[in-house]
Amino acid sequence: xxxxxxxxxxxxxxxxxxxxxxxxxxxxxxxVLALGENPFVAIVVMIKGAFVYPGSLGYTLYYTTxxxxxxxxxxxxxxxxxxxxxxxxQAYIGGLGAGLVALWLAPLAPLxxxxxxxxxxxxxxxxxxxxxxxxxQAYRGSHIVITTIMFNFIASAIMVWLLAGxxxxxxxxxxxxxxxxVSGQMPKLHDLLNVLSFNVAASPxxxxxxxxxxxxxxxxxxxxxxxxxxxxxxxxxNPKAAHYAGINVPLxxxxxxxxxxxxxxxxxxxxxxxxxxxVVLNFTSGYGFAGIAIALMGRNHPIGIFFAxxxxxxxxxxxxxxxxxxxxxxxxxxxxxxxxxxLFSGALAYMFSAPLARLLARLQVRPKPAEGxx
Amino acid sequence: MSDFAFQLLLTLDATLRVATPLILCxxxxxxxxxxxxxxxxLEGKLLMGxxxxxxxxxxxGSVWLGVICAIASCVILALIHGFACITHRGNQVVSGLAIxxxxxxxxxxxxxxxxxxxxxxxxxxxTERFRPVEWWFVETFDGIPGFGAIYRELISNHNILxxxxxxxxxxxxxxxxxxxFGLRLRAVGEMPEAVDxxxxxxxxxxYRAVILTGLFCGLAGAYLSTxxxxxxxxxxxxxxGYIALAAVIFGNWRPVPVLLACLLFGFLEAASARLxxxxxxxxxxAPTQLMLALPYIMTVLLLAGFVGRSSPPSAIGxxxxx
Numbered sequence: 001x002x003x004x005x006x007x008x009x010x011x012x013x014x015x016x017x018x019x020x021x022x023x024x025x026x027x028x029x030x031x032v033l034a035l036g037e038n039p040f041v042a043i044v045v046m047i048k049g050a051f052v053y054p055g056s057l058g059y060t061l062y063y064t065t066x067x068x069x070x071x072x073x074x075x076x077x078x079x080x081x082x083x084x085x086x087x088x089x090q091a092y093i094g095g096l097g098a099g100l101v102a103l104w105l106a107p108l109a110p111l112x113x114x115x116x117x118x119x120x121x122x123x124x125x126x127x128x129x130x131x132x133x134x135x136x137q138a139y140r141g142s143h144i145v146i147t148t149i150m151f152n153f154i155a156s157a158i159m160v161w162l163l164a165g166x167x168x169x170x171x172x173x174x175x176x177x178x179x180x181x182v183s184g185q186m187p188k189l190h191d192l193l194n195v196l197s198f199n200v201a202a203s204p205x206x207x208x209x210x211x212x213x214x215x216x217x218x219x220x221x222x223x224x225x226x227x228x229x230x231x232x233x234x235x236x237x238n239p240k241a242a243h244y245a246g247i248n249v250p251l252x253x254x255x256x257x258x259x260x261x262x263x264x265x266x267x268x269x270x271x272x273x274x275x276x277x278x279v280v281l282n283f284t285s286g287y288g289f290a291g292i293a294i295a296l297m298g299r300n301h302p303i304g305i306f307f308a309x310x311x312x313x314x315x316x317x318x319x320x321x322x323x324x325x326x327x328x329x330x331x332x333x334x335x336x337x338x339x340x341x342x343l344f345s346g347a348l349a350y351m352f353s354a355p356l357a358r359l360l361a362r363l364q365v366r367p368k369p370a371e372g373x374x
Numbered sequence: 375m376s377d378f379a380f381q382l383l384l385t386l387d388a389t390l391r392v393a394t395p396l397i398l399c400x401x402x403x404x405x406x407x408x409x410x411x412x413x414x415x416l417e418g419k420l421l422m423g424x425x426x427x428x429x430x431x432x433x434x435g436s437v438w439l440g441v442i443c444a445i446a447s448c449v450i451l452a453l454i455h456g457f458a459c460i461t462h463r464g465n466q467v468v469s470g471l472a473i474x475x476x477x478x479x480x481x482x483x484x485x486x487x488x489x490x491x492x493x494x495x496x497x498x499x500x501t502e503r504f505r506p507v508e509w510w511f512v513e514t515f516d517g518i519p520g521f522g523a524i525y526r527e528l529i530s531n532h533n534i535l536x537x538x539x540x541x542x543x544x545x546x547x548x549x550x551x552x553x554x555f556g557l558r559l560r561a562v563g564e565m566p567e568a569v570d571x572x573x574x575x576x577x578x579x580x581y582r583a584v585i586l587t588g589l590f591c592g593l594a595g596a597y598l599s600t601x602x603x604x605x606x607x608x609x610x611x612x613x614x615g616y617i618a619l620a621a622v623i624f625g626n627w628r629p630v631p632v633l634l635a636c637l638l639f640g641f642l643e644a645a646s647a648r649l650x651x652x653x654x655x656x657x658x659x660a661p662t663q664l665m666l667a668l669p670y671i672m673t674v675l676l677l678a679g680f681v682g683r684s685s686p687p688s689a690i691g692x693x694x695x696x
Binding site: 031035036083085136140141142143145146147149150151153154157158160161289292293296327328329330332333334335336337338339340342343346347348349350351 | 412414454457458459462464465466467468469471472473474475476477478479480482483484486487490493613616619620623663664666667670671673674677678679680684686
């Protein structure tokens with residue numbers, strides 16, 4: 001077989017990811033069919049559940065917030081060609097940071113002071129939990145994937161130990177902390193909008209969503225508009241060349257993992273400060289891993305990450321609706337969709353690349369004159 | 375026999391039971407990783423195997439049919455991994471993650487659709503699962519102080535899969551080190567170009583390696599739901615696949631050291647279960663969470679070169695381009 005012609009950029013950026021997504025959804029649809037339900041009805045139910053019912057958009061955006069943070073975490077590290085699959089643990093430890101600040105500072109200080117400090121603590125704790133595997137990769141040569149997996153479990157053990165021990169609410173038997181004072185609770189968006197006399201249905205959507213949007217912008221500036229962002233991309237493209245260009249490669253790797261961990265840690269502002277108002281066991285519940293799907297689908301670009309997060313937010317919220325409407329399929333189908341997306345958009349990302357390129361080349365009957373030719 | 379010695383004996387007995395799925399999964403991991411394919415989807419395959427074994431055993435009443443189907447399902451997942459990593463040269467970690475997510479989603483979704491019990495299978499009856507096998511002479515040896523108890527608790531009275539797992543370790547070692555297939559398998563993980571230039575197909579070798587991985591994972595999964603447990607519960611693999619992966623790394627990708635790592639990690643888990651809430655002199659409450667986290671911590675320390683030295687297959691994680 002002759003090698004496939006190069007794929008045009010527009011096809012690589014838009015068409016190929018779309019094909020991959022469609023194939024993933026198609027396979028999931030077939031599975032739903034095999035379970036004896038109608039996939040099209042299921043999609044309509046999910047869309048209604050995600051966007052139409054009152055308050056549902058708020059829920060969708062609340063889930064979206066989590067995905068933006070964990071997706072960014074994977075994306076930052078990806079630009080340095082580091083595979084951070086420790087988002088789960090970094091978010092968990094970030095929750096510890098946010099929780100400690102909210103527990104101890106909230107009774108003493110007003111909200112405008114407590115919340116920013118708690119946000120910083122979440123980012124800082126997450127950063128530390130990303131920085132250590134980064135250091136071990138950059139300076140000790142241990143494989144980042146394995147180390148971050150191990151750090152997920154270590155984080156989990158630490159949190160169980162703390163939440164069932166030193167931090168457990170006194171007089172309680174279930175492993176979680178006491179509830180934060182009001183000044184340690186992130187304001188809900190519907191409360192704020194109702195104050196401004198907009199009438200909005202109640203939902204868990206809180207100010208963390210705006211923080212997530214700011215993080216998307218910050219990510220774009222960091223990666224494409226700053227010196228260190230350039231260095232991160234240079235290290236990712238070719239560490240040897242970066243080294244000869246005078247870039248401190250190990251330091252850049254550690255930095256990218258720290259920023260990555262900080263992004264994951266910020267997820268806790270939404271879950272812990274925004275919704276739970278206490279540190280609970282397993283609040284990360286897979287969002288960290290979902291971040292990998294987000295970053296893959298969004299091609300490590302802020303706009304892509306936003307829309308991938310929105311899609312996943314809609315899947316999570318809409319998936320909850322399935323429980324009410326169907327006997328055989330539940331919201332767990334979302335995990336399946338997530339897996340299919342990671343498989344087709346990630347591991348098999350280029351399966352359709354060569355066939356698509358051939359098809360496009362065939363469609364292009366009249367070859368365009370190359371640039372510069374007269 | 376003193377009380378302490380008896381407690382220790384019971385803990386060792388539990389160690390063997392806890393370590394069995396780790397051993398099977400870790401041998402599975404050795405095949406894949408020695409051929410150059412990173413496999414973080416041991417966890418997903420373990421989960422899928424457990425689900426399929428319990429489901430088939432529950433529906434047909436035959437535990438052996440359950441095992442066969444568990445193996446088949448894991449081999450299919452392994453082939454998907456192979457298709458992505460070998461044929462399409464995709465990212466091996468991403469593919470592994472995808473399989474973990476698929477297993478997680480499929481087991482729950484199909485479980486709910488089939489049984490309507492929140493993702494569990496109905497509890498399995500005694501004929502639908504593996505029961506402990508009592509060896510000969512247990513009564514005879516009971517009279518011998520020390521040995522009688524060891525024979526009864528530690529050596530006899532396990533189900534057949536425990537013994538299968540223990541036999542699989544030397545079998546793996548033989549296959550890897552004493553056969554032509556094993557030599558080529560190791561070579562393909564170290565230097566695939568050499569294997570290719572000798573006229574042996576890298577692709578087919580690696581596919582055979584991942585098929586073996588699926589086979590062993592299927593056994594491990596069947597053990598979880600039809601031998602150790604009596605039915606499938608959601609997420610019942612609970613990180614065991616990752617511990618097995620840690621054991622593979624900790625044992626330097628060699629069968630016997632990996633077995634020892636599995637036994638060590640199994641012992642930590644068994645001991646922490648036994649020490650839950652127990653006060654130890656001078657230490658206070660037993661640090662059970664620390665004991666459970668120790669496999670991960672030790673693996674991190676080993677990988678970082680703080681203790682010992684890790685020597686992974688040189689071509690691991692790199693797709694082969696002819």
